[in-house]
């Protein structure tokens with residue numbers, strides 16, 4: 001009982017909107033932190049995918065954001081809150097291939113419209129809420145089977 005409540009790690013990281021030079025740094029750091037903690041590799045892989053996609057979305061669409069990583073034995077939780085335009089139609093944004101990415105983003109190899117659906121598919125629990133003109137919050141939980 002005590003062991004399952006044990007907090008192995010928590011950390012908070014800032015993401016700068018529009019800065020593609022540092023895009024991916026936060027999710028790379030999360031991946032290496034999880035590896036160092038000895039988290040099973042399938043969890044690390046899923047956490048790396050969802051954190052990367054969420055980070056790229058903040059860089060692509062928002063002004064700034066914060067990613068929080070919390071690790072308990074067998075449970076990895078990643079939350080991303082941004083200040084940005086928000087998402088007017090979440091159901092549409094969740095669809096495979098849907099993207100509003102502009103030319104500049106596409107030229108950098110992003111904007112395939114797979115980010116949010118991959119985040120949902122690789123998370124064991126996924127929540128998204130968004131307010132137009134304010135921002136977006138994602139919460140992803142990945143657990144050992």
Ligand SMILES: Nc1ncnc2c1ncn2[C@@H]1O[C@H](COP(=O)(O)OP(=O)(O)O)[C@@H](O)[C@H]1O
Nearest residue numbers: 057061086093099100101111112113114115116
């Ligand atoms: N943090 C965000 N803030 C505002 N809009 C977002 C955010 N994340 C995603 N979106 C919107 O949802 C769409 C789909 O996102 P995603 O599935 O990651 O595909 P892509 O980023 O390749 O367009 C984006 O094109 C954008 O319109």
Ligand SMILES: [Mg+2]
Nearest residue numbers: 056057115116
């Ligand atoms: Mg994306």
